[in-house]
Amino acid sequence: MRLVHVVTLVSDDGAFGGPTSVAVAQLQECAARGHDTTLVSLWRGRTGAPERIAGVRFVSRPARRLVPGRGCLGLMHPRLPLDLWRAMGRADAVHVHAGRDLVSLTALVVARLRGVGFVTQTHGMVEPRNGAVARLFDRLYVPLLRRARACLVLTDRERRELSAVLGPDAPPLVDLPNGLRVAPGEPGSRRRGDGREVIFLARLHPRKRPEAFVEMAALVHKEIPEARFVLYGADEGSLPAVAALIADRGVTDAVRYGGALDHPSALAAYRRAAVYVLPSVNEPFPMTVLEALAEGTPVVCTDSSGIAAELARREAALVTDGSPEQLADAVARLLADESLRLRLAEAGRRAIEEVFSIRAVADQLEQLYGTGPGRD
Template sequence: MRILHAVTLHSPSHAFGGPVRVALNLAKGLRARGHEASLVALGEGFGDPWPTDVEGVPARLFRARRLLPLGFSGITSPALLATAGRLVRGADLVHVHLARDLVTLPVALAALRAGTPLVLQTHGMVDPSDKALAKLLDAVAVRRLLRGADAVLHLTPHERAGLEAVVGGEPLARAVRLVNGTPAQEERPPLEGPPRILYSARLQARKRPVDFVRAASLVRERVPQARYVLAGPDEGEAGAVTHAVDTLRLADRLTVPGPLSSAQVLAELRRAHVYVLPSVDEPFPMSVLEALAVGVPVVVTRSNGLARDIEAAGAGRVVEPGPEGVAEAVLELLDEDANRAASAAARKLAAEAYSMDAVVDALLEVYWSVTDR
């Protein structure tokens, strides 16, 4: 089967985060099963020669053009828009990782017009909004796509309820729950040196990177030798992070390396004692899944879509938002016995609940039902 995955943006800094990682993991899994899975997206930040694949997945990356100062919603490519119809007609199925933007919406609409089977996956990016642009895009395109797609994949019941609210409260008859998966990883080696606590996500307000810095200050009072890494591309919080690091005098203990490559993230995870994502309303974070797969105990807040499973498995700690709860959880997990038990539970949870093989199996069932229909 020829399957085209469409996602908004791929860049060396991984600025678009989890949806790109999900698309690549799925495409790799599909290719391992003998399917011709490829990727289409905007590209930004690459030098010559321009990439023709991403991590072994064939890719058409169109140079991003920023039309409006609206973040990812304001970027597009005239060449992509002109080519979208041909791209979707050349596929047996189009899988769009849908956001309110000028990349995934046009590709999805092109598939709908061409009659190519269409699967949408929103990753929590399409939810009820009072913003004027969101209302306009919903009226022009989003509702039509959600109603017309052959399948709409959602991560949680909360996400499905939000999608149904976007279309006016009507049930989505073709909604299917599909969790994110993560490839199997080697277990982290025996830990050495002072404790290392890692944050690897976008520096965005909802992710609460400043809470990580403040929690580090609290942990320092009891574990002064601990070290911290706060990595990720800036989305508006870098200044606040720098200010907090300076104010709390953490510069000698906390490093802010900016965005990391996939290989660099994996290397950091293999050195980490604890992974922390203090964000709120996080649907299903890939960075947490990757930490679990390596065997790094995690700290997340209760509104995280993985919180219930993490708590039930004992794969980390689930806390209320704020630096105090994060710090206390980190201190608990720095205990050698607690860390060892949580690490084993993390790997077990990743292997049993979020393996890529199981996710690809479920996805192919969706694909076959769509193409048969």
């Protein structure tokens, strides 16, 4: 099949996060199965856009802000609609990773005009909104979402919120987990770190709680002075507070900000690290945790994560209540016990292979793309 996926933004700092990672992983697996795959998106980076991403054909235009002050909603390029028209004209199926933004709206319009069957995956980005801008946008956007063959949902909460937006005319809401491909090699054979680096790798945004990471680092540093801590990720408002807290806690020699990373550099950072910590709460399906597990990196997370119970049951991560004290206790245990780190790494890789593998996801996608009547 000729498959076209659309995601709003691909960037060298990973600013759009999970939707981009999910789209690339899905397409990479589909390409490995012999399908003709294309990703269409805006691009933002310090260099020109690549022609391929993870082996997948990449069609892009530079991101331009057409609507000020609206985050990714207002990003667009005037020639992207033509790229979408051309790509979808040869597609057997279209998959739109859809948020409330101009790229998603344009992709849905083009798919309808082209008469090609499409599915949508909203990644929790479409929830009930009462603001004037959202109501106006939804007058165009929601009827298009209703024309999908299926809307893919990740959690029960997303199902409820999407049902509230789409109403009784909603297309089938189909459960689809996220998934990752596991690179070959045993966890221990692929690790190159010195056993003392702890990392945070996510957007520096209040929801991700980077300040809790710094508080944790200060506590661990008192017990293990040789430990080192690095925060990676695009700044989305929290960097000044993080920098001030590092100075206030007197850990400038142990904690640093490493900037935003492109995806290959992020994977390398996981492999160097002794521990990956995600302090954020209420994460339905944290892709960075799955990426760390896939790279064989021990994980410390919070119990409100949507995958925490499964990881705890499998002893594939240390799950905490999210407080700096519990985070610090978990990190200190891992830094002091190499055998524990190795056990968690092995269990984490098994969890990816058995539960969170992209193979099962691609099996389901092939059925969705190839069967089921369109809603034309």
